[in-house]
Amino acid sequence: MKEIILPDMGEEVKEATISFWHHEEGDKVTKGEDLVEITTEKASFQVEAPVSGVLSKISAGEGEVVKSGQVLGIIEE
Amino acid sequence: MVSRFPPWIVKRLSLAPSDKKGGGEEVNKTRNLLSRLDLHTVCEGARCPNLWECFAESTATFMILGKICTRNCKFCSVAKGSPLPVDQKEPKRIAQAVKKLDLKHVVITSVTRDDLPDRGASQFFSTVMEVRSINPDVIIEVLIPDFAGSREAINQVLEARPEIVGHNLETVPSLYRKVRPGASYERSLKLLKLVKILQSDIYTKSSLMLGLGEEKQEILQVMEDLRRIDCDILTMGQYLQPSSSHLEVRRFIPPSEFEEYKKVAEKMEFLFVASGPFVRSSYRANEFSSRFIRKVTH
Numbered sequence: 001m002k003e004i005i006l007p008d009m010g011e012e013v014k015e016a017t018i019s020f021w022h023h024e025e026g027d028k029v030t031k032g033e034d035l036v037e038i039t040t041e042k043a044s045f046q047v048e049a050p051v052s053g054v055l056s057k058i059s060a061g062e063g064e065v066v067k068s069g070q071v072l073g074i075i076e077e
Numbered sequence: 078m079v080s081r082f083p084p085w086i087v088k089r090l091s092l093a094p095s096d097k098k099g100g101g102e103e104v105n106k107t108r109n110l111l112s113r114l115d116l117h118t119v120c121e122g123a124r125c126p127n128l129w130e131c132f133a134e135s136t137a138t139f140m141i142l143g144k145i146c147t148r149n150c151k152f153c154s155v156a157k158g159s160p161l162p163v164d165q166k167e168p169k170r171i172a173q174a175v176k177k178l179d180l181k182h183v184v185i186t187s188v189t190r191d192d193l194p195d196r197g198a199s200q201f202f203s204t205v206m207e208v209r210s211i212n213p214d215v216i217i218e219v220l221i222p223d224f225a226g227s228r229e230a231i232n233q234v235l236e237a238r239p240e241i242v243g244h245n246l247e248t249v250p251s252l253y254r255k256v257r258p259g260a261s262y263e264r265s266l267k268l269l270k271l272v273k274i275l276q277s278d279i280y281t282k283s284s285l286m287l288g289l290g291e292e293k294q295e296i297l298q299v300m301e302d303l304r305r306i307d308c309d310i311l312t313m314g315q316y317l318q319p320s321s322s323h324l325e326v327r328r329f330i331p332p333s334e335f336e337e338y339k340k341v342a343e344k345m346e347f348l349f350v351a352s353g354p355f356v357r358s359s360y361r362a363n364e365f366s367s368r369f370i371r372k373v374t375h
Contacts, residue, residue, distance in 0.1 A: 004092065005092070005106070007090065007092065008104075008105075008108070009128070009129070020363070021080065028304045029084060032091075036089070039082065040124070040126075040127050040135065041317075041318060041319055041320050041321075042125075042317040042318065043082060043086050043087065043126035043317060043355075044082045044086060044087045044088070044122055044225070045087065045088050045090045045126075045129075046087055046088070046089050046090065047092065048089060048090065048092065048293055050090050050091075050092040
């Protein structure tokens with residue numbers, strides 16, 4: 001099981017918004033592919049799937065404001 | 078929910094699976110080193126979208142003289158206010174960081190210190206000297222403030238013999254009052270000119286943010302002004318609003334337009350041009366030195 005954690009985007013960037021998930025819960029995902037897009041004040045970021053597996057849980061939905069260190073979802077390897 | 082940015086204002090974030098914190102291992106290594114040495118970077122201060130990519134490659138742009146700026150530029154998110162006293166040990170710590178990160182090219186910038194009698198020039202001098210003393214082969218680029226036009230201050234920085242001196246014009250003259258209150262287009266241009274007059278073998282560099290409402294003709298004029306004073310390197314990137322209290326983006330310039338500007342600048346015979354939405358003054362600064370400086374010295 002791999003938690004997808006919003007990385008520390010820098011001291012000054014405290015939060016970000018989930019723009020959209022490229023997958024739904026239950027979808028198979030491959031390491032390196034686009035998983036979720038998040039937006040900060042300055043830009044959008046495509047977060048890659050850190051491992052291959054099944055996206056078993058989306059913990060932070062689209063439009064939700066998330067903070068560094070927060071779990072966005074879970075992939076079962 | 079649809080992103081409010083055009084499709085080209087997107088960066089990739091790769092999460093290394095081995096790292097429990099969820100961040101890339103290299104990114105955290107760089108971050109930890111900077112925090113251990115109590116150093117500031119413009120990457121963090123300016124909320125740079127390239128931070129992840131650069132830190133992953135163990136590179137950063139150091140910001141000396143503290144993290145509080147005495148100017149109030151409307152595009153910049155570096156903290157403003159009354160700065161702390163100058164940290165005399167900072168130059169040594171920067172030198173250690175350069176060594177630890179094994180940098181071949183380092184960019185050193187600063188907040189503007191209008192409160193100091195020498196405007197911070199001696200700290201630039203000490204930092205370049207310290208970095209050089211334990212990293213003899215590193216290419217040193219300083220990105221300096223305007224020192225309120227002080228020739229003495231510029232002279233002091235040049236005495237340390239950095240390979241590249243950058244000073245950013247940031248925008249076109251008609252937008253200075255709005256974007257860089259406290260600065261002057263003419264003064265900034267004169268500063269770059271003075272560097273070449275005093276030390277003609279030092280490369281000069283300047284950077285522009287696009288998307289603040291400037292006209293194409295104005296950009297071309299700035300390019301011509303820079304060439305007239307023999308500026309060697311030009312970088313152009315998209316202005317991105319750091320927070321709702323900063324200037325709004327007036328236009329997202331498509332990558333094709335950045336390409337066009339690059340072609341025009343190359344025709345004007347800048348030695349090196351970088352132009353693209355995510356290009357920043359120091360972004361991949363080592364590309365210039367690996368192409369030009371190494372060739373000259375070896």
